[in-house]
Amino acid sequence: MTTPRGISILAGYHHVDLRGTMSKLKVIKRLLVLSVFLGALLATGCAEKKGYVRPPAWPKGTGPVSSGQYRGFVLADLDNDGNTDIVGASSFPGNITLSYGDGKGGWSDPVFLDLRGEVHSVATGDFNEDGFQDIVYSIQEGSAGVRIKLNEGGLAWLDGIPPIEQGKYEHVRTGEVNGDGHLDIIAANATSYVDGGIQVWLGDGTGNWVLESGPANTNVYMDVALADFDMDGNVDLAGAGWGPYGTLSVWLGDGHGGWSPVLPLHLGSHYGLSTGDLDGDGNLDILVGSYQKGIQVFFGDGTGDFAEGKSPVEEGSFWRVLAQDLDGDGQMDLLASSMESQGIRAWSSRGMLEWRKQDEKKDKEKEWPAIEARFPSLGIYYEIAMPDLDGDGVHDLCAASYGAGIKVWLGTGGFPAQKAEKRTLRTEPPLTEVEENSAFKVISGLPEYKLGPGDVLEITVWKGMEPTKQEILLKPDGKISFGFVDKLYVNGMTASELENLLVEELRQYIRDPRIEVAVTRFRSKFFSVLGAINAAREDKGPGDYRLIGRSTVLDALGIAGGPTKDANLREVSLRRKDGQTVVLNLYKAIVEGDKSQNLVIDDRDIVFVPTMLKQKSLVYVLGEVNSPGAYPFEREITLLEAVSKAGGTTMYATLESTKIVRGDLSRPEILSSDLERLIKKGDRSQNFVLANRDVVYVPRSFIGDVNEFIDKIMPSLRMVLWPGTFRDAYMDTDRLRITNVE
Numbered sequence: 001m002t003t004p005r006g007i008s009i010l011a012g013y014h015h016v017d018l019r020g021t022m023s024k025l026k027v028i029k030r031l032l033v034l035s036v037f038l039g040a041l042l043a044t045g046c047a048e049k050k051g052y053v054r055p056p057a058w059p060k061g062t063g064p065v066s067s068g069q070y071r072g073f074v075l076a077d078l079d080n081d082g083n084t085d086i087v088g089a090s091s092f093p094g095n096i097t098l099s100y101g102d103g104k105g106g107w108s109d110p111v112f113l114d115l116r117g118e119v120h121s122v123a124t125g126d127f128n129e130d131g132f133q134d135i136v137y138s139i140q141e142g143s144a145g146v147r148i149k150l151n152e153g154g155l156a157w158l159d160g161i162p163p164i165e166q167g168k169y170e171h172v173r174t175g176e177v178n179g180d181g182h183l184d185i186i187a188a189n190a191t192s193y194v195d196g197g198i199q200v201w202l203g204d205g206t207g208n209w210v211l212e213s214g215p216a217n218t219n220v221y222m223d224v225a226l227a228d229f230d231m232d233g234n235v236d237l238a239g240a241g242w243g244p245y246g247t248l249s250v251w252l253g254d255g256h257g258g259w260s261p262v263l264p265l266h267l268g269s270h271y272g273l274s275t276g277d278l279d280g281d282g283n284l285d286i287l288v289g290s291y292q293k294g295i296q297v298f299f300g301d302g303t304g305d306f307a308e309g310k311s312p313v314e315e316g317s318f319w320r321v322l323a324q325d326l327d328g329d330g331q332m333d334l335l336a337s338s339m340e341s342q343g344i345r346a347w348s349s350r351g352m353l354e355w356r357k358q359d360e361k362k363d364k365e366k367e368w369p370a371i372e373a374r375f376p377s378l379g380i381y382y383e384i385a386m387p388d389l390d391g392d393g394v395h396d397l398c399a400a401s402y403g404a405g406i407k408v409w410l411g412t413g414g415f416p417a418q419k420a421e422k423r424t425l426r427t428e429p430p431l432t433e434v435e436e437n438s439a440f441k442v443i444s445g446l447p448e449y450k451l452g453p454g455d456v457l458e459i460t461v462w463k464g465m466e467p468t469k470q471e472i473l474l475k476p477d478g479k480i481s482f483g484f485v486d487k488l489y490v491n492g493m494t495a496s497e498l499e500n501l502l503v504e505e506l507r508q509y510i511r512d513p514r515i516e517v518a519v520t521r522f523r524s525k526f527f528s529v530l531g532a533i534n535a536a537r538e539d540k541g542p543g544d545y546r547l548i549g550r551s552t553v554l555d556a557l558g559i560a561g562g563p564t565k566d567a568n569l570r571e572v573s574l575r576r577k578d579g580q581t582v583v584l585n586l587y588k589a590i591v592e593g594d595k596s597q598n599l600v601i602d603d604r605d606i607v608f609v610p611t612m613l614k615q616k617s618l619v620y621v622l623g624e625v626n627s628p629g630a631y632p633f634e635r636e637i638t639l640l641e642a643v644s645k646a647g648g649t650t651m652y653a654t655l656e657s658t659k660i661v662r663g664d665l666s667r668p669e670i671l672s673s674d675l676e677r678l679i680k681k682g683d684r685s686q687n688f689v690l691a692n693r694d695v696v697y698v699p700r701s702f703i704g705d706v707n708e709f710i711d712k713i714m715p716s717l718r719m720v721l722w723p724g725t726f727r728d729a730y731m732d733t734d735r736l737r738i739t740n741v742e
Helices: 024-050 350-357 495-506 553-560 586-591 639-645 675-681 706-721 723-736
Strands: 062-065 068-076 085-092 094-099 111-114 118-125 134-140 145-151 157-159 169-175 184-189 197-203 209-212 220-227 236-242 247-253 259-261 270-276 285-290 295-300 306-308 318-324 333-338 344-347 381-385 397-403 405-409 440-443 446-449 456-463 466-473 479-482 485-489 514-521 526-531 543-546 572-575 581-584 606-609 617-623 629-633 658-662 669-673 695-698
Touching: 062 085, 062 094, 068 094, 068 405, 085 397, 085 405, 094 118, 094 134, 134 169, 145 169, 184 236, 197 220, 197 236, 236 270, 247 285, 285 333, 295 333, 318 381, 333 381, 446 495, 456 495, 466 479, 485 495, 495 514, 526 553, 543 553, 553 586, 553 606, 617 639, 639 675, 639 695, 658 706, 669 706
Parallel strands: 068 118, 068 381, 118 169, 169 220, 220 270, 270 318, 526 606, 617 695
Antiparallel strands: 062 405, 068 085, 068 397, 085 094, 085 118, 094 111, 118 134, 134 145, 145 157, 169 184, 184 197, 184 220, 197 209, 220 236, 236 247, 247 259, 270 285, 285 295, 285 318, 295 306, 318 333, 333 344, 381 397, 397 405, 440 446, 456 466, 456 514, 479 485, 526 543, 572 581, 572 606, 617 629, 658 669, 658 695
16 A cells, blocks of 8 residues: 555554545644643653652641641650650640651640740650650740650650750750760750850760750850761761851860861851751761741861852741752752741752752753642741651651641651550649749639748637637647647648638537638748849838738839839849749830749749949840840940840841830830841941930831830830839739730
């Protein structure tokens, strides 16, 4: 058979002759079908060739905790059953979450260790070497510092000896840094630029912390990473600095707890640190997320030196960056968690590695091509990890969501997520409001004074309409004698409890006795207030005062006469009778209504208010800063310096709406500053020189009406600037609290 001249195409294995009997319509139809087929084939071929656009590798995200603002988690085997469990760190509500895994992608119902304050980070390790993984966590507000939960086995947890009980720590790690074989704790300190740094507490294997040997004690740090950067067998450290003086720093360890700094790698505000061999040269590299500056990559050479690489993204805020082979080509790619509601983003390293090998290649589009359609594209995420949680040999994705709890996406091939066996936990009750100490006890919702030796009681016995009253001294042995009742032990009881006891004791002698007990002289309990306290009246000033029930630190200052004008309310110390000392920032209690900074005092407590000696000028920094309070200066201070002294701004600050309140509060002058332009664009016109007793306020939201703003904060400003009014207003902190100004 001969083939006629003309145009022929191959369509479905049929040889078609356009000059034959087939109509033009059918030919056109087949051409269209063929073009669609070839287009799809070409698109598939291109996508497969590039290897960056793939269907989602994970089904819909599940996870052990479905709500809450989580900042961190750690994977560990808590109950020694061979399966991976998840320990979550929640900032709101403040708690630690324990989720026990079954090894198949299922989880027990979450168990919450309720804590007072925001938990920012968790890590695990066997601190007392009993064979169980313990928990170390950083907590802010309330019981601040770095705390320990000891795993007692049998799902029981106890408080361990904390390395430090004050300060704001963002991230904690565990490792062995001094060669003694015992686990140590390393933490990033974000308290302030003066009191920050990277701290290391050396453990002794019994749960005690024998020495602090950190490489830095100043500047704000958000994270710390442990690795052997110079390949000498010793643990080195990298710290993610934050704020105007923030640096990405590296210290080389000597194996005995000593550190040698290298030159800072990068300036700016950094978040989470990770390490990994990104370029496959056998040396560890550093990956770090940053505030508004995208992601930074630094390639190590194995000697402790680093060279900055090309960033996959130079804008936006990212918390954690991981090196992970995401497309199965044997090369490490990048995965990062967004803090700007962009979910979890990823980039392939293929083009980047080609670019590094060929310096003349300048096609920036191929340096870090994005990996699309594989990860959640919405939501705020902090900590991320890619373990194999269901034992199928495929990486899964675990992430701490700021709003949606702990999320888990099981990789393709994983078992369906099912609940593991429900577990229960024996632990101490949740920390709530103090309802009892040696001075008082809450009964029927009201605090009642506890009786003690030296107190004088008035006991009234009613006979019909006639009362009979008698004053009785509570003896040193804690006993009283009254009527038919002899040597009755009443120490530690409240008046109402003693009433009930006397009714029962006298019932055998008196029919339906009616008894009333009142304390007429309180002598058994007292507290001391020392330091910068007003002594305008003869009965006021530093000294001892009777404790007559439930009282807070602010109550104590008010009873003693209030603070002096040069009092430093930012660093008031409360010393307990057992020797424990807590440093409180009373500005947070007064201005923000922060109850965690206004602790309930106990019998024999000592409150000490320091002064700002040798300083004549003060500025006040309030609002969305990490450490609000009064800050002294001698010569000249700028707005940026004042904010830096206050520990920098929080992540919730609306920088462009910063206000400065100056002058007489009856007719204050309000200055506006755009801190965002100052910090990000270097606009020095926004960096005002402050005057004595200026108040800097960094709001959480935009301030539109200045007059409304003044009306809302004026009561708090009066208390801050005129401590003499303290005594009359200290009990009204809820009314004085500065709220968000719209």
